[in-house]
Amino acid sequence: MSNDLLEALTTAVQEAGRQLPSIDSRPSNAEALRAALRANDDTVTEVLRPVLTTVLPGSGWDTDEHGSGPMPGGDWWVIDPVGGNLNAVYGMPDWNIGVSLVRDGRPTLAVLHMPVAGETFTAAAGEGTFLNGVPVHVSGKSDLSVALAGTGQARPNRGPAHARRVGAAIAAMMQHALYVRASVPVSHQLAQVAAGRMDLHWQFDNLRSHIAPLLIVQEAGATVTDLDGKPWQITSDGYLAAAPGLHAAALDILRPLH
Template sequence: MIVSTTHPAAAGNPADRDLLPPVTAAVHAAGAQLLQRFAASSVPRASLGEVVAAIHANDDAALAVLRDALMAARPGAGWIEDELEGGALPPGEWWIADPVEGNINHVHGMADWGVTATLVRDNLPVLTVAHVPLSGKTYAAVRGGGAFADGVALRPSAKTDLGAAMVATGQARPGEDSLTYRRIGQSVTAMLEAALVVRVTVPATFQLALVAGGQMDAFWQHSQVRSGLVAGALLVEEAGGSVTDLHGRPWSLASEDFLACAPGLRHAAVATLSALA
């Protein structure tokens, strides 16, 4: 579905909102390529080498469509080659895209995967489109213009009791250090004691889309990968949710960890997680 610039999502920077149709077309085209590969990708892999090869083949197929389209939509913007990188960027505009976010799910025949593209300006995400090909759902946000799923405005949960909350976390990338793994485990234990239900899953963007839409109440992550957080961070923020680090400070690309939640749960979530950060 192409997001219409006559929709309320058209608020915000006019130059950014005009990018919504070509960016949406680009992620849809990449998603169509991945759908063609999905049945074959559901065949179980017997070794790590086979899994990695399938992941790279998916990336190549989607990038062949996605990269040229995004660079044509915004000539002069930079392109981030390594989707697993983190940290602040040099000044200016950059495309942060994940051609197959949740690629590990795709190659195992699972449904939770998609394509994301986010324009970052001076380290601030200003436009994002995230597409889930199997369901056909498309999430979009322009800074100052709200967040939408297929044209319907997103709003976070109204919950104020962490004990009634469904929350989630996941690892940012394979091969994290042992301290990060320990923190993930400790944070899951802390949330199992504080929240109603805890999920541990990937990818981050589509968990964050659920936070933006109120189906889930919080998502946190120790460590970070830019491509897994910028799209969802903008969706949650524009929906009216809270986006901080685990100490409750404003989140940025330079932050070492991440928390997005319903605004009424911010203080309780920070209190639960900050001692483990």
């Protein structure tokens, strides 16, 4: 994958982060909240779309962050304009801008930029993961009892059966891991696993917005599978991304629950 393409993508994503205004708006009703979320997404998209479709002529564009399943052939930019948008609107620091390039159904390039932290994760398939230009790698832990684990609500408004399954998985993992964090955005937690700050993350949903951080964590050395232990694909139902020394033990806990 061209270094020029990765550089152009990184520059565009960082510029989009600078273009967002002071976004601690704290709306008090649903209409104002929807407007604030939409404004943030639109600001980022307006920066990214002309740049990325120009540097890769003929490429497609997908901003359905809650989409799932197979993708068409060819080159597709998959955008999560503001991952953790709700956090941004309410003044919390855990939000980011994520972009992946999917080529013929396979993730090939990813950038995840965290403006508040000043951190940019980049990855290209087969070439490793970098944080602000410095290589990063997942943790070397092999004892689940000292592991920092995470999950989160990937989609809003899920039914009671899904909520019970997520709760059961958190309770099961809490009996074995040192700590379990349940928060959004999912992309933030996957980046922490890539950097070795957390040790594993699982989801019962596998959404388009997860493609960039999953490539990033995979290129950082994580074992990434579906919840049956098969290699992760963008069409998988869910996934576990974990330090290699912890993956088998974590999968044993999660497999019966999915």
